[in-house]
Amino acid sequence: MDMLLEFPNMVLQNREGTRYDGYITVMNEDFRLCLEYPSDIAKATLSCDWKLKCLLDGCLDVLKQEKKLEVTKSTKSNKEPIKCGQIISEIESLGWDRLVSVDADFTLLQFLHTDHKGREHILGMKLHPQHPVEPPQCITDLPVPFDPHWTNKSTLEDLYNQFTHSVNSYQLFWDCMEDIDKNTWVLEPDNPNFSAVYRRIAISSSASVQITVDPKQPQLLPSCRFMGADHSVSQLRQNMNSNLYHWDPEGNLLENLQSLLDVTFPTPTTSKKEEFSMECGICYSYKLETELPNEVCNDSRCGQAYHHSCLYEWLRSSGCRQSFNTVFGECPYCSKPITVKMPTT
Numbered sequence: 536m537d538m539l540l541e542f543p544n545m546v547l548q549n550r551e552g553t554r555y556d557g558y559i560t561v562m563n564e565d566f567r568l569c570l571e572y573p574s575d576i577a578k579a580t581l582s583c584d585w586k587l588k589c590l591l592d593g594c595l596d597v598l599k600q601e602k603k604l605e606v607t608k609s610t611k612s613n614k615e616p617i618k619c620g621q622i623i624s625e626i627e628s629l630g631w632d633r634l635v636s637v638d639a640d641f642t643l644l645q646f647l648h649t650d651h652k653g654r655e656h657i658l659g660m661k662l663h664p665q666h667p668v669e670p671p672q673c674i675t676d677l678p679v680p681f682d683p684h685w686t687n688k689s690t691l692e693d694l695y696n697q698f699t700h701s702v703n704s705y706q707l708f709w710d711c712m713e714d715i716d717k718n719t720w721v722l723e724p725d726n727p728n729f730s731a732v733y734r735r736i737a738i739s740s741s742a743s744v745q746i747t748v749d750p751k752q753p754q755l756l757p758s759c760r761f762m763g764a765d766h767s768v769s770q771l772r773q774n775m776n777s778n779l780y781h782w783d784p785e786g787n788l789l790e791n792l793q794s795l796l797d798v799t800f801p802t803p804t805t806s807k808k809e810e811f812s813m814e815c816g817i818c819y820s821y822k823l824e825t826e827l828p829n830e831v832c833n834d835s836r837c838g839q840a841y842h843h844s845c846l847y848e849w850l851r852s853s854g855c856r857q858s859f860n861t862v863f864g865e866c867p868y869c870s871k872p873i874t875v876k877m878p879t880t
C-alpha cells in the first residue's frame with residue numbers, strides 16, 4: 536500500500552520511509568496521527584488522539600495477526616480472526632453515533648437506543664471468534680431474555696433492529712413501572728433498572744406488598760406477596776380476595792392495585808421514606824447484606840421490625856422454645872410473644 540497515495544495528508548518523516556506524521560479523515564473528522572511503519576510489521580506503532588485511538592484500537596493488532604496468518608493461510612488454515620474491517624463497515628451502516636464503546640479487539644461492543652419516551656437502553660454484544668457464522672452474545676436490559684434470530688448472513692444492524700423492536704414492545708411495562716416508582720415508596724429493589732419486574736411497595740410502617748409484573752401483560756393482576764405484621768397482612772389478604780373480581784385488565788396498574796388492596800399507597804409528596812424503611816431493632820441497620828427487616832412484632836402497639844437472621848439469633852441465644860421449624864420467644868422490645876421460622880439452609 537502506498538501510504539501517501541491512500542492518505543495524502545500524511546507526510547513522510549524519514550529517508551527510510553518508515554515514519555509518517557499528519558492527518559487522516561475518519562467520519563468527516565480530521566485526526567492527527569503518527570505512524571511508525573518499519574519493515575517488520577510486528578513492530579509497527581501508532582500514536583494519535585484518544586478519540587481516534589478508540590476508533591482504531593485493535594486494527595493494528597488485527598493487521599499484525601492477518602499478516603502472520605497470510606503465511607499460514609496459503610498452506611492450511613482457513614480460520615480467520617474477527618475481521619476488523621468488516622466490523623467497522625457494519626458499525627458504519629448501523630451508525631457511529633449509536634456506538635457507545637468498543638474494546639481493542641473489536642469483540643465487545645455497546646450500542647445505545649433511545650426509545651420514544653427518552654429512556655436509554657444499551658445493547659451489549661460480545662462477538663464470537665467465528666463471527667458471523669456464530670451469533671454474538673447479547674447483554675441487554677430487557678425484562679425477558681433477548682433471543683434474536685441470527686444466520687451467518689446476519690449483521691450487527693439486524694441485531695440492533697431486533698433489539699429496538701423488543702424495546703418498543705415493553706413500553707407499556709416500563710410506563711407502569713415508572714408510574715409506581717414515581718408515586719410510591721419502593722423499598723426494593725434499590726434504583727430498579729429496566730429489567731426488574733418486581734417492586735416492593737410500602738403500604739404502612741408495618742406492611743408492604745411485593746408485586747411481580749408480567750412484562751408482556753403489565754396491566755394484568757401481578758403476583759402479590761405481603762410482608763409485615765400479621766394483623767396488617769391478614770387485612771390486606773382479605774381485601775385482595777374480596778376485590779379480585781373488580782380488577783380492570785385495561786386499567787392503570789397502580790390504581791387497580793390500590794382498589795384491590797383498598798389502600799392509598801404513601802407517596803413521596805405525602806411522606807418520608809424513613810417512615811417505612813424501618814431499621815432492625817437488633818442491629819439498628821436497614822440493609823443487612825441483601826436482607827431487609829421483614830420480621831415484624833405482631834403487637835400493634837409495638838410493631839418493631841427485625842431482620843430474620845438477627846431475630847433468629849436473638850431468640851436462640853435467649854433460651855427460646857422450638858417446635859418443628861418455628862422458634863418461639865419474646866419480642867426484644869415489648870416482651871410479647873414473637874415467632875420466627877428457622878433458616879432454610
Ligand SMILES: [Zn+2]
Nearest residue numbers: 815818842845
Ligand atoms: Zn438486624
Ligand SMILES: [Zn+2]
Nearest residue numbers: 832837866869
Ligand atoms: Zn414487640
